[in-house]
Amino acid sequence: MSPHPTILGYLGRALSLEFSAVQQFLATARLLESRGIDAAAQRFQTEAREEMEHVERIIGRMLALGAAPNASQLRPVRVDGSLTELVLSAVELERDITDFYARAVADALAIQAHEDRLFFDQLLQEERHHLVEAETWYRELTNPGGQR
Ligand SMILES: [Fe+2]
Ligand SMILES: [Fe+2]
DSSP states (O other): OOOOHHHHHHHHHHHHHHHHHHHHHHHHHHHHHHTTOHHHHHHHHHHHHHHHHHHHHHHHHHHHTTOOOOOOOOOOOOOOSOHHHHHHHHHHHHHHHHHHHHHHHHHHHHTTOHHHHHHHHHHHHHHHHHHHHHHHHHHHHHOTTOOO
16 A cells, blocks of 8 residues: 555655754754753753654654655754753744644544554654643743742
């Protein structure tokens, strides 16, 4: 059975988004390291590794479906701004990826591509987790005392 074009489209865009996240988070980590903010740099390093694991999973899925991985639409990398601004950029990126996987799950369901729906749903859950972590970090930076 050949894969549905809708699914191949989502896999291709997922690959581009995940590679964009890897590139952004590695750049952010190196930038923060150069400023001596090592703990934050380490967090972005870890984040980049998790996104790289998503890249690997998507490539595996594409190969299993007989499609060649071809990420060509990478987002521009942000290499300026304060730590707070960089964390906010991470929040926005995680939110975009989360919204993207939510659409992938809905569309896979609509065309009854059940295995693909499960595949995207697993990524959706993990990205929701990333989003909550990034949002929490952002709140800690902008409201350190925890008061409202
Ligand atoms: Fe990811
Ligand atoms: Fe993520």
